[in-house]
Amino acid sequence: MLVGSARDMVVVGEAGTGREAVAQTRATRPDLVVMDVRMPDLDGIEATRRIAADPELAGVRVLVLTTYDTDEHIVEALRAGASGFLVKDTRPAELLDAIRTVAAGDALLSPGPTARLIARVLRQPAVPPCAAERAADVFTALSEREQQVLTLVGRGLNNAEIGQALNLSPLTAKTHVSRIMGKLAARDRAQLVIAAYESGLVTPAAAGGGPAPAG
Secondary structure (H helix, E strand, C coil), X not given: CCHHHCCCCCCCCCCCCHHHHHXXXXXXXXXXXXXXXXXXXXXXXXXXXXXXXXXXXXXXXXXXXXXXXXXXXXXXXXXXXXXXXXXXCCCHHHHXXXXXXXXXXXXXXXXXXXXXXXXXXXXXXXXXXXXXXXXXXXXXXXXXXXXXXXXXXXXXXXXXXXXXXXXXXXXXXXXXXHHHHXXXXXXXXXXXXXXXXXCCCCCHHHHCCCCCCCC
């Protein structure tokens, strides 16, 4: 009902389970999927992973809904390919704006809560193999300047703020971000935030709240 009330949006499919969500995505090829984490048959994390892994669905973005305080696995959803997340008590107008933002590929939503959540999960002693591999990729694939840019992306800065911090133009900052995404095979800025934490470029103490990053 909410999405249907927006003049610039249309609902092309609905699903009650994770498997249905994947099937509907393949059938309708939407611009964006609003995915719940907790669903029967197949959870939202695995459903997101299957959507992100399908080359025919490369243009589909996933926005995950979470209760935040209990859904620790949201980090896995971001690793799986989600472009961001929203808490379920988000106001209707904010939800619509979030859908527009993620559909346009512009931003990782809610950088403050995102940073705190990622920091809390990645603070755990056990480092998953994918995290160790990503850390190695960051330091071997990226130049010193690109590592600086990635650090600022991880802290929640947008392109203009990155440019200001590093004495670059916003366009140059955006170019660096795009190159970093290509080198790390990241779908969007959400995965760059994960890479920044997993590589150690950003630590929980340095994350802060930060403004929302723009594309």
